[in-house]
Amino acid sequence: MEEREISKAVIKRLPRYYRYLGEILNNGIERISSGELSGKMQVTASQIRQDLNNFGGFGQQGYGYNVKYLYDEIGKILGVNRMHSMIIIGGGNFGHALANYDFEKNGFATKAIFDIRHELAGTSIRGIPVLMMDQLEEYIERENIEIAVLTLPKSKVAEVADRLVKCGIRALWNFAHLDLDVPDDVVVENVHLVDSLMQLSYRISNYEEEL
């Protein structure tokens, strides 16, 4: 599609639109104006109209947006209109917490957790089996896994990422505090918690300076 040259900033806002529209839909609201959406989202109405125009503009002047239609369209753009299969590598605290997260309702099904500790073999978290790392390649191929979540110690991540890339994983959701070096056709989305904390402390410090 020609019109899909969308800025990164707009893409970053799409999940928020999707989230808000989902809530509005749950509340049984069928139509909404950019003004009403603006009030809820703390984004200006003109920004909302501009953002949504990127996708051909689903609104009708004076009628507002059809919530269900807009929700579905944004879902398609985000690729969450189908279920993605996911595995978690690392069954530590963080991997455990993520396995307990109900990402299924957002289109992401956690199929298995991989670890190296033999005492975890045969256990499960929320019905999701814990498997051993020597089963990794065979499992990904057999179950057609798209996404691997990396919650490993920093020292192990690069090696595991290499194995995942070799067996054709499509995307890495990386929680290790390390930037990965992978081929261009593998998507890496980083969640760097320390970077996020530093943004926060920058903003605290900066606010102090303004006083």
Add this chain to the structure above:
Amino acid sequence: MEEREISKAVIKRLPRYYRYLGEILNNGIERISSGELSGKMQVTASQIRQDLNNFGGFGQQGYGYNVKYLYDEIGKILGVNRMHSMIIIGGGNFGHALANYDFEKNGFATKAIFDIRHELAGTSIRGIPVLMMDQLEEYIERENIEIAVLTLPKSKVAEVADRLVKCGIRALWNFAHLDLDVPDDVVVENVHLVDSLMQLSYRISNYEEEL
């Protein structure tokens, strides 16, 4: 300081600079050129020079950057040159995982975990005590807590955020899948995991379209 009108994009990159410089420093390297830094960080050398110029430019032509000096200066800008005190609200899997995280070495000391489950009173995680929510206000004031980490169920977050704002918390690190409405002088840094997953699936879908 007059020159501190820095774009959000630059601020977002600072923690990465800080992380890389910390590693370089650990490896005993005293000076580095923007070219060498560029190779490591996968950012162009001219981008690096431009970014660092925002802070008065610490480099010397032909000599490169003094790694220790640059690291310390960026640390000051980020506000991580002093220790920040932090509490975690919610001792579930996620709060537990975060309590186990060694954020101290980055300037963030987790002092306590708050929960409502009485069976957790008196327990601790990595030496960090689990306290009950009725002690919240008194504790924050007494211990001079700056940052609260929110790992509560979505339905409870708004109410707890209100309590925290009332007792003078400076910043909220929010893991709930919800945008908070707080006064302008309270910093909110969101980690929306589902939004991050959706960015990832957008990029998978988009890549598929390009094929």
